[in-house]
Amino acid sequence: MNAEALEALWADGHLRAPDEPVVRAGDPGFLLGLAVFETLLFEEGVLYFVDEHIERFERGAAALGLPAPPWSARGALAEVAEQLSGSARAVRLTLTPGAAGKGPSLLVTARAWTAPDAAGIGTTLVARAKLAQDSLESLKTSSRLRNALARQAAQKVGAWEALLGTDEGDVAEGTVSNLFAVLDGELVTPPCERGALPGIVRQKLIGTWGPGCSERSLRPEHLARASEVFLTSSLARIAPVLWIRDLVEDLPGAAGPAAKRAAGLIEALEKSYAEAQAARRLGFH
Missing domain, CATH: 3.30.470.10 (Aminotransferase class 4, branched-chain amino acid transferase, N-terminal domain)
Incomplete structure (x- = not known):
């Protein structure tokens, strides 16, 4: 790395x-x-x-x-x-x-900063990498060895990110990203109480999605049958997933309707934010 x-x-x-x-x-x-x-x-x-x-x-x-x-x-x-x-x-x-x-x-x-491929990314899945009940998991600390090694191993096999499973069998997040999946038409993301970081873009997306978005545990079998999977982060924004190694190989990536909608919502929020910053610099309130 x-x-x-x-x-x-x-x-x-x-x-x-x-x-x-x-x-x-x-x-x-x-x-x-x-x-x-x-x-x-x-x-x-x-x-x-x-x-x-x-x-x-x-x-x-x-x-x-x-x-x-x-x-x-x-x-x-x-x-x-x-x-x-x-x-x-x-x-x-x-x-x-x-x-x-x-x-x-x-x-x-x-x-x-170089953004990931707009068409979509691949990920790996690392089992039992996080402690679901440990409050330290939700803090953004510099203790990153586990995450760094998992992502390094993922990149060696052509993936952009590694998803991290918990000691209780669910999947919490990526090493540098939050996780979203579409199950039976509903957008689902793991709750922070399951070891996920309270990501900024994650919170923005939950707040603007409206009905049909929930926080609940995701397990590998859920990801295997999801119609879409995408990741969020402050840098990557929306990173649609094409495959999860040894789990699913035919996800739609950026072609998925939920990923398209998510990207549009974050783009609109960023545009509004940029306009507000420009107005402040010009002295408007």
């Missing part, structure tokens, strides 16, 4: 050269994974859904008992966004406890 080169870096109050060392060796955020992060999409001058990301970021920090940084996360994001233009970037916000006696550390980085 190759890391993309950074295009922008903000660390502890200042913009820095992207290759400048900023990590303190004694920081438990980097030694132990005791850190929270958010990844936001920047595209064509817009950093999407900042309020929602910061709210989840602060909830995660409070749950881990991380001290509040002396800098504004929103201001740091804005400074990095001002350095960017044009094509899509993944902008990551990270908070760590910092090294002993140094106080917390706040980082913002930006790197290039």
Whole structure:
């Protein structure tokens, strides 16, 4: 799994050269994974859904008992966004406890982002990878080894993502995405209480879909008979699924009506958000 080169870096109050060392060796955020992060999409001058990301970021920090940084996360994001233009970037916000006696550390980085194939993606399914009843599963922490290795293995067999099963046999989410399936005409997504992260695009889609969308457990046998499966994330938006390795090989991907509708709903929300941001910059309210 190759890391993309950074295009922008903000660390502890200042913009820095992207290759400048900023990590303190004694920081438990980097030694132990005791850190929270958010990844936001920047595209064509817009950093999407900042309020929602910061709210989840602060909830995660409070749950881990991380001290509040002396800098504004929103201001740091804005400074990095001002350095960017044009094509899509993944902008990551990270908070760590910092090294002993140094106080917390706040980082913002930006790197290039390439969207998955618009026609659809493949996934693998990893059984018993998550603890359904563990509250830590719903926090976006930097403890990502399990997810990173699962996705790396998936990519080695031509998949874009790995779906993660729980210790109780259901399927919670992907390593970097939330899971949706269409069963008997109804859109279904696993509840966060089953080990799923409360994804930003997931919540947006649930809130705008209307009747015919529910949160309930999904098992492999449900996915095997689903008429459609797609994934959501802040970066990929809607990622329609074509196949799940060793489970189903003939899903419709982007041709599915639910995936088309979901993409349209998120596109409309993003358009409205971008217009509101533009109005603010011009001084309108």
